[in-house]
Amino acid sequence: MIPFNKPYLTGKETHYIYDAVNSGKISGNGKYTQKCQAFFEEQYHFKKVLLTTSCTDALEMAAILANIKEGDEVIVPSFTFVSTAIAFVRQGAKIVFADSYANNPNIDADKIEDLITSRTKAIVPVHYAGVACDMDKIMELAEKYNLLVIEDAAQAIDSFYINKLGEKRALGSIGHFAAFSFHETKNIVSGEGGMLAINDERFISRAEIIWEKGTNRAEFFRGEVNKYGWVDTGSSFLPSEIIAAFLWAQIENLSMIQERRVSLWNYYYDGLSKLNIQKFALPEVPDYATKNGHMFYLTCVNGEMRDKLISSLKDNGFHAVFHYLSLHSSEYYAHKHDAGRILPNSDNFTECLVRLPLFYELNFEDLDKIFDCLALTFEDVKG
Incomplete structure (x- = not known):
């Protein structure tokens, strides 16, 4: 794995x-x-x-x-x-x-x-x-x-x-x-x-x-x-x-670590862009921002697609994870202040965002296998 x-x-x-x-x-x-x-x-x-x-x-x-x-x-x-x-x-x-x-x-x-x-x-x-x-x-x-x-x-x-x-x-x-x-x-x-x-x-x-x-x-x-x-x-x-x-x-090794992580991020972005799959969105980096290769994530069109992708990657030997649960919807906050507010974009990321593996020793061949897995996964859900 x-x-x-x-x-x-x-x-x-x-x-x-x-x-x-x-x-x-x-x-x-x-x-x-x-x-x-x-x-x-x-x-x-x-x-x-x-x-x-x-x-x-x-x-x-x-x-x-x-x-x-x-x-x-x-x-x-x-x-x-x-x-x-x-x-x-x-x-x-x-x-x-x-x-x-x-x-x-x-x-x-x-x-x-x-x-x-x-x-x-x-x-x-x-x-x-x-x-x-x-x-x-x-x-x-x-x-x-x-x-x-x-x-x-x-x-x-x-x-x-x-x-x-x-x-x-x-x-x-x-x-x-x-x-x-x-x-x-x-x-x-x-x-x-x-x-x-x-x-x-x-x-x-x-x-x-x-x-x-x-x-x-x-x-x-x-x-x-x-x-x-x-x-x-x-x-x-x-x-x-x-x-x-x-x-x-x-x-002491910050520059080397950063160079490697950013190169992996770029490889992810370029490879997934070429797949031209409409079932997920790539990360957006605004013109006023740089990237530091901390993570690479996708935002699927819905929670069902996200869960299917995580399951498919796991079956193929890759551990991907979802991320934060919106804090305004948390059990702790449910009875506090203005807990009834609706924050649709935050809830959408809670439901649809998936983080893909990214660490220094990951290699480009592993990413190619992830690309193949994504292509097959989303080919099954066309339409």
Whole structure:
């Protein structure tokens, strides 16, 4: 069986883990943590980066930094992973779910303004599949209504947005905050892991305190204060040096990993385009977005076609999966707020989207076999 995902190992992970352990400094914020953070700040022009134990933790830090409180409203796409919403639910916020575009799983930026009220505090765009949301429109709304923007960039490492001026900016560098994931399903991995990017200098000092359990310990270790203590809220968000050491081996090979993944994405797109099958749609990448090869998905014409395709691929030795269940239709949300709202595009992606295998060691011959399987599957459902 060809798996849906397989983490790529560079060969240096255990070497750097050994080095971290041998150094005697295996708790957080050591040499490898600082190397990783410095790389991301320099490479993508984030003002400040803090590694976290997960993308969920990064989002929770952002919710604290944004001072989200009981009764505040946060606009979140419905077609996303639960962490995007739950980080703000934990602070007492009311989640206002937004629909996707009809032909793109990302939040429909043209529908956000109608959702803004006097209680709205933040917008959380999710760059699905590493493809940018329309950040010019979102940032204009944020400025107009004095809102914070928290980019959920879990899938968006090394992907970019091209703004109205033609400037290319890394996803995660545009909003006030951004959260990234290094889960084993992502482009570069550390098993579990994530990071918070802070792009507004107003929040940098407090971010370190929240990261360090509500203490100013980071300032103490830099010699900026002569003692440290409890000065704010926070939690233990920072990962161990073992996780950071693993991640550093991945970072060293980021360009190579990205080149391979994007080449697989392009091969998928070109090969499936040539099949000229009308029973599914290929992913759309808007002119303002780049792709980072995080995933390749199809949107079938209905749920029956999607299920038939997944079953057929499985019978032929390929593991394909559906993706998110619309959060506004979830069991948890069913009795909350405006749970009766209808978001047809989000529900359509829930029903019809299928993710195909994509990982570094996948080869083009495997993709050719997937193409053959799709051609035979949809030949059986003509008409």
